[in-house]
Amino acid sequence: MTKSRSREPFLLINFKTYLEATGKRAIDLSRKLESVGRELGVKVGVAPQFCDIARVASEVSIPVYAQHIDSVTPGAFTGHVLAESAKAAGATGTILNHSERNIRLADIGQSVQRAKEVGLVTVTCASSAKLSAAVALIEPDMVAIEPPELIGSGRAVSKEKPEIVTDSVKQIREVNPNVQILCGAGITTGDDVYAALRLGAQGILVSSGVVKAPKPDDVLTDFCKAVLKFG
Numbered sequence: 198m199t200k201s202r203s204r205e206p207f208l209l210i211n212f213k214t215y216l217e218a219t220g221k222r223a224i225d226l227s228r229k230l231e232s233v234g235r236e237l238g239v240k241v242g243v244a245p246q247f248c249d250i251a252r253v254a255s256e257v258s259i260p261v262y263a264q265h266i267d268s269v270t271p272g273a274f275t276g277h278v279l280a281e282s283a284k285a286a287g288a289t290g291t292i293l294n295h296s297e298r299n300i301r302l303a304d305i306g307q308s309v310q311r312a313k314e315v316g317l318v319t320v321t322c323a324s325s326a327k328l329s330a331a332v333a334l335i336e337p338d339m340v341a342i343e344p345p346e347l348i349g350s351g352r353a354v355s356k357e358k359p360e361i362v363t364d365s366v367k368q369i370r371e372v373n374p375n376v377q378i379l380c381g382a383g384i385t386t387g388d389d390v391y392a393a394l395r396l397g398a399q400g401i402l403v404s405s406g407v408v409k410a411p412k413p414d415d416v417l418t419d420f421c422k423a424v425l426k427f428g
């Protein structure tokens with residue numbers, strides 16, 4: 198497939214709530230991933246749990262993403278995640294609408310706007326080509342294509358259901374030529390990453406394939422080499 202709208206590929210590792218990436222382990226893992234990305238010259242970011250954002254951000258120089266923000270403004274919203282709070286903790290961006298933290302399309306739009314107001318980069322997830330296009334119209338910085346049935350399965354969307362990626366890329370580009378497109382769900386090897394890039398993705402959103410691997414840095418090294426191979 199012809200490469201278009203060239204942009205530096207981005208590998209974002211979502212820590213979810215895995216114990217392997219909680220507290221001090223989140224810092225240790227972030228340092229390892231930062232080292233791999235720096236050594237190979239590939240842009241890498243991490244998305245730790247909220248309680249770990251400040252600690253991680255103070256220890257690494259790679260982008261740190263919140264796993265979610267709410268669309269609320271400062272005020273009486275107990276238990277919500279304020280955009281300003283994520284920013285103050287050191288986050289440079291946020292994930293929105295992950296399949297494990299779905300929000301309505303209207304709320305996605307409001308959260309994207311709130312993120313822009315405080316200077317947070319937005320990665321908005323979508324489970325289908327139709328939703329990907331709808332989300333792209335909201336103009337987040339990135340759209341991540343992630344069919345939920347493959348998340349954590351070890352079966353990469355780029356190989357199991359490549360048509361979801363190609364259809365999503367096509368529909369996204371029809372409405373937004375500028376948004377960066379990531380691909381996720383089941384990606385565990387460099388071959389999976391390479392396949393996603395060939396299908397039109399410009400980066401990867403991944404979690405257990407790295408976080409729960411016996412040697413996460415080796416897995417990320419494999420991913421980075423795939424990015425370099427793609428060129």
